[in-house]
């Protein structure tokens with residue numbers, strides 16, 4: 574439904590999200606469950622825009638999770654202009670006054686609706702694992718907006734800022750990485766059509782409020798390695814979660830891997846130098862079963878309890894989302910694990926309302942968390958984060 578014409582735009586808070594084509598209704602469903610007065614705007618494939626009365630957002634303290642989006646642009650302003658220089662001028666008009674008073678750095682991402690292809694990793698005897706860079710940008714819309722145009726907008730904005738807000742221009746950068754500095758602001762421009770885009774400017778505090786949904790990777794896109802030597806493609810989930818979080822498994826860490834067979838996640842953790850207790854009804858690939866840092870426990874994942882707290886809980890068990898919520902709640906509230914990476918598998922769309930329960934539970938018991946449909950996830954969302962109450 575379009576916003577009523579007689580209502581001025583400023584009364585609305587707009588959330589724009591980029592997602593994989595076909596997932597638009599999952600994203601708008603999440604937003605509408607959080608904000609029942611949200612109204613969807615007509616958008617090209619792979620994009621969602623909803624307008625919410627500002628008062629609804631201001632009075633909302635619940636964690637802001639939009640798990641099915643690739644990237645989120647909170648408080649977005651629509652900008653339409655016939656040329657790159659005019660688009661850039663309008664962007665500078667908006668962000669200049671907002672950022673000029675903030676002392677810290679700011680990250681500046683311009684993106685369209687394309688996603689990158691995976692990097693292939695191959696095991697090369699004697700030389701370890703190599704990566705093969707076969708990269709191209711895959712457009713996910715029938716009429717992709719060129720990456721070149723994004724580059725032009727990005728450059729034009731920086732040039733105009735240099736002239737109009739010199740100091741501000743120098744504090745800007747376009748790096749794409751998982752983490753932000755505490756005082757870093759975040760500016761995104763999503764080009765959804767040749768002459769139309771959405772601008773989101775977040776101060777460090779606003780960025781913090783949206784930490785569970787926004788990604789430090791441009792457009793929420795990143796290249797996930799495809800490890801040919803791993804026992805299963807599921808290994809990519811852990812690789813992607815590590816990259817998105819910016820916190821890989823480390824040498825010497827102790828992991829419990831529930832629902833571990835044939836061993837993709839265990840493989841990743843062992844490669845990192847961690848030790849793994851793998852719990853499944855079926856054994857892992859033979860070479861992993863013989864690995865000196867792997868202990869296999871044949872049994873029910875839901876009945877396993879660690880003798881002492883571990884560094885990581887992994888779970889890729891196939892079970893109803895409510896059952897996984899119980900499992901994760903137990904591990905987190907009992908402080909059986911310091912960090913976790915857990916997949917939540919859905920049957921259709923009707924059961925994903927439970928993500929709000931996950932978000933509530935995790936915001937009460939973690940220092941940081943994300944709930945996100947990874948690029949390599951199908952109909953599932955991955956929860957990862959750090960449990961509160963452990964010494965840093």
Ligand SMILES: C[S@@+](CC[C@H](N)C(=O)[O-])C[C@H]1O[C@@H](n2cnc3c(N)ncnc32)[C@H](O)[C@@H]1O
Nearest residue numbers: 805807832834835836837838853854873874889
């Ligand atoms: C998607 S697969 C896991 C893939 C694995 N993460 C990997 O990287 O290769 C799900 C696994 O969960 C196991 N599983 C399902 N229910 C289980 C339960 N109650 N206890 C233990 N394992 C279970 C299945 O046997 C299966 O091996």
